[in-house]
Amino acid sequence: MSESQPEPDPVETVIELDVPPGQTPVRIDVYLTDKTANATRSKVQRAIKEGRVEINGRPVTKVSTPVQPGDQIRCTVMRPPPIEIVPEAIPLSVVYEDDALLVVDKPAGMVVHPAYGHRSGTLINALLHHVGAGPLAGDEVEDTDDDDLGLATAAAGPRYDGDPTVRPGLVHRLDKDTTGLMVVAKTDVAAAHLGKQFADRTIQRRYLALVWGVPDGPGRVEGWLGRSPRDRKKISVRPEGEGKWAATVYEPVEAFAHTALVRFRLETGRTHQIRVHAASIGHPIFGDTTYGGDRIVYGAVEGSRRAFVRNLFARLGPRQALHAATLGFVHPVTGQAMAFEAPLPPDMAAVVDRLRRVEGSGA
Structure with a gap:
């Protein structure tokens, strides 16, 4: 080592x-x-x-x-000075790729872009290697052409004075421990076109999550989200006009005795949006250590069931059981409607199957 x-x-x-x-x-x-x-x-x-x-x-x-x-x-x-991003031969699950963009299925535990706490092992490190690019530093982005790098660079540089991060190709993000589909822009034209679709809320994004309890549904959660005044690393529901407005639509897919598989559709794209909204209606995402999903919320809390749930948490890694399952957008060059679907990752699928067999239906 x-x-x-x-x-x-x-x-x-x-x-x-x-x-x-x-x-x-x-x-x-x-x-x-x-x-x-x-x-x-x-x-x-x-x-x-x-x-x-x-x-x-x-x-x-x-x-x-x-x-x-x-x-x-x-x-x-x-x-610290700006971070230099070095290409790394990290395996990528590429679902689709052409000259303008690529779609990847991000695994759990992978940070999307480098920052002070994660200087390597990120999706950006893997993407630079995938497209055959060299190292890239923050102060070089403005002078780097997308054709030379192989990823969009127009909006990839630092966003404010002292920002250490560089984001070539990124038009949206997923949390470190959320799995699933992401679209990455190879050209500045593609990045601008995709960015507008995100801004106009025409991108189709649906997530699957295992939550505590069985929500009444289908339903919709909306309100204002912002940094928690008690913990700046967390997002919380805020008073009207404070933070950013957010809306999430949900629909139970399969109910178990004390948990449920739920489909979420984003109308907006705020940090931790699904996780905060799910917790706000009393159904935190299973395994979510930040928003109360890493404890037994429904059902017996002692004896064999306590051990059973602990084993499920361990199977997840631990992480929140949240997966970006589908992604749809209009191709920025061809104008064709594109749609992609990624199956549940093995850890989440195993937990759902175990709950289905042991705790059965909630009906």
Whole structure:
């Protein structure tokens, strides 16, 4: 086993913010966490204590210092340099491919694009190898042509100052532990065309999920989703007008005694949308450690059933039992309607089959 490489020396990025006149007085650590992309409260508090935050030209070292309307804030953020993406010979399940795009069936455990916590082993690493491309760094994307790389580059670069990620070819994403179909653009023309279909909500996406309980259905969940004020890594249902509006349609496919296989259709595409909406109606996705699906929600919680459910969780890896089963779109070059379907992955199929045989129908 090779030794791990040390992290590169961090670089300084200066963020300057003008507090708007209507701002309600709030703690400086809370304000900066909310206004700084990908910031955590602990990192912001450390920057304040280290004297890297100024209000109106004066350093502040107390995290509870209040921010007032009209204040000018200057924060020096220490970030690693942009990540260089290296092609890796990772097996890919390619469902379809032509000169404009490809459709892949993403496995569980694969992160879609590199970030500070996942510098290798991602779908992008595998795609670069698949198309025969060389390494790619964030500061090179704007000067890289899609014909030279083999993946769309027009919208692949950093999205904001200090963003370390590079996303050649990506027009949508799946969570690390969600399996299933993704379309990847090889050309900028294809990326723009597919991106518009996602924006116009004409892309057909249906997911299969194993959930706790048996939902009444078919049904529809809608409302506002945004970052949880208690845990910035989680998404939560927010008050009206706070966050982004989201809507999900669901339909039970097969009911068991205390769980059900459910089909979900996205009307919007928000982070963790299906997982949050399923939990919000009292039916969290089986195995979901973030939104309450990693415990027994319905049925007996002791004895042999407790061991039975634990074994099912272990069979999943663990991960949430969520699979992007179908994907439909209009081909950006030919105009032809394209439709693809991916069967349940082996781990999820085994859990569903076991529930079907042991706990039977919920009817």
